[in-house]
Amino acid sequence: MTIRLTQYAHGGGCACKIPPGELESVVGGLTGARPVNAAGELLVGLDAGDDAAAVRISGGTALIATTDFFTPVVDDPYDWGRIAAANALSDVYAMGGTPVVAVNLLGWPREVLPFELAAEVLHGGLDVCGEAGCHLAGGHSVDSPEPQYGLAVTGTADPDRLLRNDSGRPGVPLTLTKPLGIGVLNSRHKATGERFEHAIATMTTLNRDASVAALAAGAVCATDVTGFGLLGHLHKLARASGVTARIDPAAVPYLDGAREALRDGYVSGGTRRNLDWVRPHADLSRTTETEALLLADAQTSGGLLVAGELPGHPVIGELVSRSDHTVVAG
Incomplete structure (x- = not known):
């Protein structure tokens, strides 16, 4: 059995x-x-x-x-x-x-x-x-x-070269080192038994190389994207740093099949709670509810979110001076 x-x-x-x-x-x-x-x-x-x-x-x-x-x-x-x-x-x-x-x-x-x-x-x-x-x-x-x-x-x-989530400054780009969509694919796996090899490969990839690259690029601010989703971790980083994180949803990478899993209803309760928590602090008026759920998707062993530009990884936004919101999408 x-x-x-x-x-x-x-x-x-x-x-x-x-x-x-x-x-x-x-x-x-x-x-x-x-x-x-x-x-x-x-x-x-x-x-x-x-x-x-x-x-x-x-x-x-x-x-x-x-x-x-x-x-x-x-x-x-x-x-x-x-x-x-x-x-x-x-x-x-x-x-x-x-x-x-x-x-x-x-x-x-x-x-x-x-x-x-x-x-x-x-x-x-x-x-x-x-x-x-x-x-x-x-x-x-x-x-x-x-x-x-x-x-x-x-x-x-090195105590003088720590990557911290409270060290973000306006004018710095935001880089994401792994695609999103792990949460909805895992929810589909739990419900149906379908196995997603590319999601497993993403989750088992160490963030070691991304960390080394961030330090080499002179970054001082970073976090990893896990259970609170991209929006949740952006909110925490921006709040701690006293800035606003502005992201372009079209620049955010996703695993193959993530949008289809969301369309078919495989959304965890954790993802919905993430969005509910961030929504009062974020301007999501220029993005759809579907996109917002993907941005809040609860990741497991996700990538690094780095305030800085890392070769080979997509820039998804930037940090700007603090406004009425900690996160602006769109």
């Missing part, structure tokens, strides 16, 4: 994130706290909602720490492990860092799904960490009602 992992979870991938508005209300009171006798200087914390935490330690090094895990986004356990690992490592790349070591985070319904599948998930994570040059050692597991997998990752970076 073929076991479809996506049928054992209520959501899939980064689309199962807690809605951004709800999340911000929960963590809003956690900023500003300082530990006693701290071992390093906190460079990036909760304040701007960045991709990872960064601490300056002795030796002129920034330590980057992040974690990410989610329910199955595809049915194949090995592919799910690869996707989840690439997605977790992405937070380090999004800040201009190099992942050094990671540990597994595994939730498994042990009386429902065979552990042989869990082993395949873990092997997928191991192989992607190996590709990234990142040690994967140990971790933690729990008996969980739904399967969940991801990594806690530690990396390093």
Whole structure:
């Protein structure tokens, strides 16, 4: 019997994130706290909602720490492990860092799904960490009602060359390094079992090269595009930087089949919540509702959104002086 992992979870991938508005209300009171006798200087914390935490330690090094895990986004356990690992490592790349070591985070319904599948998930994570040059050692597991997998990752970076989401400035172009449409294709996969090899290839591609290219281009501001969609991550970046992000929807690349999946109704609840969250802060009057949903599509292991121009990747807009909105589409 073929076991479809996506049928054992209520959501899939980064689309199962807690809605951004709800999340911000929960963590809003956690900023500003300082530990006693701290071992390093906190460079990036909760304040701007960045991709990872960064601490300056002795030796002129920034330590980057992040974690990410989610329910199955595809049915194949090995592919799910690869996707989840690439997605977790992405937070380090999004800040201009190099992942050094990671540990597994595994939730498994042990009386429902065979552990042989869990082993395949873990092997997928191991192989992607190996590709990234990142040690994967140990971790933690729990008996969980739904399967969940991801990594806690530690990396390093130059503290004076971090990519941050609060460093955007007017007049700088915006570059996107992976096409959108992962969310609607994954929703179609969950509903129908259709397998989209190009979507899997996109999700398992590391953001390492894009991060290196961003640093080489002198970029100082970036984020990755995951569960809050392009619009959500643009809103967070523009809000943190005190600018407005103006994008050209016609310049945004999409995976083959994404528009057809949206047309056929394969839209996750996470995508609709993303759009509801951003809409009060965005000017979407010059784009259609269909286009707005695609721009809000909840991505899993998406690309980097860089304030700067990267050779070989499309420029989709620019940062301008702050107006009444954080995001303007069209």
